[in-house]
Amino acid sequence: MPVNTNRVALVDQPGARRDALYQALSACGRFTLLAADNIDALPEGLDGLIVHADIVPASQWASLVQRLPIVVISQERNSRALLAAVEAGVLDYVVDPVGHGLLLTQLMLRALDCRRVHASALRDRDRLEQLNEQLQTHLSTLRTDLQAGGQIQRRLQPMPCARLNGIEGDYWMAPSLYLSGDFLDYQAHGDRYVLFCFADVAGHGASSAFVTVLLKALFQRWLSRWNARLPENLPARWLARLNRELLDTGVGKHAAIVVGVIDCQTRTLHYSLGAQMPMPILATKGSVRQLKGEGPAVGLFPDVEYPTYHCELPEHFRLWLCSDGVFDCLAGNNLEERLSALCEHIGNAGSISDLKSSLALSDALPDDITFLTLSGFNDG
Amino acid sequence: MDEGRLQAAFEKGTFVLRLTGDVRLTLCATLDQQVEPLAELPGLERVIIDLRQVINMDSTALGFLAKIALAVRQRIPGQPLVAVDHPDVRRMLDVMGFQKYVTIIDMPWSEPSDFSDLPALESSEEELRDRILEAHRTLAAMSEHNRIEFQPLIDLLESQREP
Numbered sequence: 001m002p003v004n005t006n007r008v009a010l011v012d013q014p015g016a017r018r019d020a021l022y023q024a025l026s027a028c029g030r031f032t033l034l035a036a037d038n039i040d041a042l043p044e045g046l047d048g049l050i051v052h053a054d055i056v057p058a059s060q061w062a063s064l065v066q067r068l069p070i071v072v073i074s075q076e077r078n079s080r081a082l083l084a085a086v087e088a089g090v091l092d093y094v095v096d097p098v099g100h101g102l103l104l105t106q107l108m109l110r111a112l113d114c115r116r117v118h119a120s121a122l123r124d125r126d127r128l129e130q131l132n133e134q135l136q137t138h139l140s141t142l143r144t145d146l147q148a149g150g151q152i153q154r155r156l157q158p159m160p161c162a163r164l165n166g167i168e169g170d171y172w173m174a175p176s177l178y179l180s181g182d183f184l185d186y187q188a189h190g191d192r193y194v195l196f197c198f199a200d201v202a203g204h205g206a207s208s209a210f211v212t213v214l215l216k217a218l219f220q221r222w223l224s225r226w227n228a229r230l231p232e233n234l235p236a237r238w239l240a241r242l243n244r245e246l247l248d249t250g251v252g253k254h255a256a257i258v259v260g261v262i263d264c265q266t267r268t269l270h271y272s273l274g275a276q277m278p279m280p281i282l283a284t285k286g287s288v289r290q291l292k293g294e295g296p297a298v299g300l301f302p303d304v305e306y307p308t309y310h311c312e313l314p315e316h317f318r319l320w321l322c323s324d325g326v327f328d329c330l331a332g333n334n335l336e337e338r339l340s341a342l343c344e345h346i347g348n349a350g351s352i353s354d355l356k357s358s359l360a361l362s363d364a365l366p367d368d369i370t371f372l373t374l375s376g377f378n379d380g
Numbered sequence: 381m382d383e384g385r386l387q388a389a390f391e392k393g394t395f396v397l398r399l400t401g402d403v404r405l406t407l408c409a410t411l412d413q414q415v416e417p418l419a420e421l422p423g424l425e426r427v428i429i430d431l432r433q434v435i436n437m438d439s440t441a442l443g444f445l446a447k448i449a450l451a452v453r454q455r456i457p458g459q460p461l462v463a464v465d466h467p468d469v470r471r472m473l474d475v476m477g478f479q480k481y482v483t484i485i486d487m488p489w490s491e492p493s494d495f496s497d498l499p500a501l502e503s504s505e506e507e508l509r510d511r512i513l514e515a516h517r518t519l520a521a522m523s524e525h526n527r528i529e530f531q532p533l534i535d536l537l538e539s540q541r542e543p
Contacts (some may be wrong), residue, residue, distance in 0.1 A: 063402020099405045202439035254443050274438075275476045297439070302479070324439070336470040367438075 006031040006112055009042055012052040012157070017098070020075070024101030030109060039064060046259040048112050050104065053081035053093075061088030069111035071104060073097040146178035149209055153179060157215045164188035165264045167192070168378040169196070172352045174325075174361070174369045181208030182323050182370035183215045183255075190228055192265050197238075198276075198321040198372050199257040201330035202297075211246070211253045218245060221280070235272035236306040239298055246299030258321060262374065267313045272306045274298045276329075278339055281346055282311065283319040288338065288347040318375040320346050323369035330357045384434075384441075393425035397448070400433040405440040415444070419451035427452050427460035432487060434469050442476050449481040463487040 009032045012018040018035060025033050039056055042049075046068060053074040056064060065088055065346070066068060072093040074082040082093060092107040094100050162169045169186040179203040188194055201208040222238060238259050241254035246253065258280055260271035271280065275297035279290040295306040308329050319361050322342065330345075349355040352371045361369070384403035389396045395418065429445055431437075449460050460482045464470045473484055 074495075187408070200439070202443050252441070254446075256439065277472070277475050294475065294477070296480075297446075300443060301450065301477060301481065335471055 006047040006109075007034060007043070007045055008032065008048045008050060008108060009034045009036045009037045009046050009113075011042070011049060011055055013037065013052070013055070020098045021050075021101070021104075022135050024235050024303045025105060028101055028105040028119055030105050031112075037154070038373070046117075048108055050097075050108055052289050053079055053085055055221040056081070056085065058073035058088075061085050061090065065089045069108070069115040069322040071107045071111055083200055084145065090379045100239060107325035139170070145176075146206065149206065150175070150178045153209060153212065156213065158186050162186070164190055166196045166379065167262055167374055168265065169194075169372070169374050171370065172356065176325070176368050179206055180368045181205070181212065182325075182368045183212035184217050184321075184370060185216060186371045186372075186374065187223060189223060189226060192263065193228065193231060194264065194374070195226075195234075195260070196262075196372070196374060197224060197257070198370075199255045199261050199298075200321075200323040200325075200368070201253055201255040202368070203253070204376040207251070208253065211255065213250060214245075214249070215242070215255075218242060231261040231263055231268055232270045232308055232310065234261050235270055239274055239295065239306040243301075243304050247302055251299075254297045256324070260315065261377075264377070267377065268307060269311045269319070270309070272308050274306065276321075277324050277335075278322050278342055279345060283318045283320060283323075283346055284314050285316050290343065310342075313376070315379070316379055317377075318373050319374040321370075323368060323370040325369035326359070326371075328367055329361055329369070364370045385428075385505045390421060390424075393423050394428060395424060395426070396428045398433070398435070399441070401432055402436045403441045403479060404436075404438045405444065414450045418448065419455055424452065426458070427456060429462045429482070431469050432463050433467040435466060437469065439476075442472060446478065447478065449478070449507055453481070456524065459483045461485060467501040471531060476541060527531060 009021055010025065010033055010099065012021070012035075014037060022033060022035055031048070034046075036042055039049075039051065039060065042102055048069045048071075050062070050071050050073060051064075053072050061084055068091050068215055070085075070092070072082060072090050074093060074095055076082070077095045085093065091324070092105045095106065097104050108314060110282070158169065160170050163190050164186065167186075172181055173184070173186055177183070183199040183201065183202055184197065186194060186196040197215065199212070199215055201211045201215075201332045216240075220328075222241070223294070226234065226357075232362075239257065242257070245254070256273075256274045256275040256277065258271060259278045260269055260280075271291070271293065272295060273280070273293045274295045276293075279293065281288060281290055282301050291309065291311055293309045296304055298304075327335075327338050330338040330341045332341050345355055345358050349358060352373055355371060385400040386398070386403075387396075387398040397426065429448070436542065445462070452460060452509075461472065462478070462482045462484045464473065464484060464486060465488050470484065473479075473482075478484065
């Protein structure tokens with residue numbers, strides 16, 4: 001037997017009729033029963049009403065229905081007073097209630113339950129609306145932060161179509177979200193060298209974007225400290241330092257990366273790479289080839305030494321670097337087929353915009369996509 | 381594209397992690413926290429990572445495997461075994477520099493009933509042969525049960541699947 005915590009008032013004129021019904025309802029024992037003579041003198045803290053139709057003036061039913069769950073009792077089915085109650089929205093009524101104490105109890109309990117469910121639904125709705133509003137606020141804060149982050153990222157990028165010591169650098173970046181995990185930079189050093197860095201930090205979004213900012217800061221610092229000696233050693237040294245830096249920072253992020261130095265005097269490219277895929281692609285007059293090289297990603301394995309690679313640069317060349325997001329836009333059943341498709345696209349492309357057109361990139365990108373080209377010397 | 385799946389089991393000192401399909405964990409930020417408890421499993425002797433049914437892995441998933449390999453390096457006698465079948469997956473492991481930290485074995489995908497014969501191997505190391513034979517047995521058993529020790533890890537990883 002559940003605890004009868006509900007307080008229900010039985011409202012009727014005092015007398016034998018009310019007493020008999022009071023007895024019948026008390027025998028059921030499903031709620032705490034109080035007796036009242038009229039609706040103007042109801043006890044405090046009521047949960048429901050069992051009220052005789054004749055007790056309530058027709059004009060007051062509507063406000064009463066709003067206040068409490070009600071079961072109306074009446075001696076006759078066709079009484080005008082009962083009709084007024086039903087018209088005002090009372091759903092439950094019992095005619096000749098004394099003989100139907102159990103039914104009346106069940107109707108009252110059901111009405112109480114409906115009111116409880118309704119109140120709980122209203123509370124839930126209010127809570128949800130409140131949460132939704134908070135969520136929208138957080139979301140717009142987050143969006144503002146991301147947009148600000150995106151602007152900072154763009155400010156850190158080099159000038160597109162820049163000419164540096166006879167080399168032209170150009171690029172295109174398409175983040176799949178507001179922020180990119182891809183990073184690139186190219187800068188001249190003195191009048192002889194052009195240094196470049198191209199990296200794809202694992203994952204995308206804010207955490208990867210923060211690492212790109214770190215990369216920019218390190219690239220800038222190391223470049224300003226470089227004394228222009230032994231350019232052939234620089235890429236491998238930088239990658240080893242970057243690897244240590246990322247591991248020491250403990251951000252748990254790793255990156256695929258290429259660092260290169262173009263010596264414009266000897267017309268040589270010195271480069272080192274970490275897990276770069278696709279490999280750098282060199283397009284010259286009449287040939288397109290992937291440059292060789294290997295090395296693990298930076299930020300994963302401790303104490304890594306990176307090999308250095310060298311490549312003679314002809315009079316006319318364009319060096320292409322693409323982030324692995326490009327694989328999602330290439331036809332082919334496996335990596336080899338996609339790589340040769342990429343080389344074919346690059347062979348037919350005189351610029352990044354040519355490549356973009358031939359790849360037919362859609363608006364919704366599954367991953368960050370970045371292209372970088374460095375071309376020269378074109379002085380012959 | 382098959383969406384990625386992960387299964388894990390721990391049996392008689394062998395931890396097996398099996399990845400299947402197109403595994404993209406790009407937005408999984410909490411993977412790193414899963415590595416350490418795995419490395420501290422009492423009685424851990426062998427780690428096998430089964431990539432034979434993987435068709436593609438993103439760099440976050442590859443990084444996760446690398447972190448497992450590093451975390452168990454000081455705790456188990458041999459290197460983790462990584463079983464691959466798809467040449468693209470093999471290439472990705474090579475490009476990422478995994479060779480130094482794990483033993484990569486090319487092992488065609490086959491049904492457990494086909495596990496009775498050990499394939500001829502270039503390696504003359506008896507120990508490696510034994511370990512690979514053991515790996516065959518464990519991987520075969522993987523398809524019959526999936527122990528629940530790693531349910532939280534699996535739930536986490538499974539929740540990262542592309543919708």
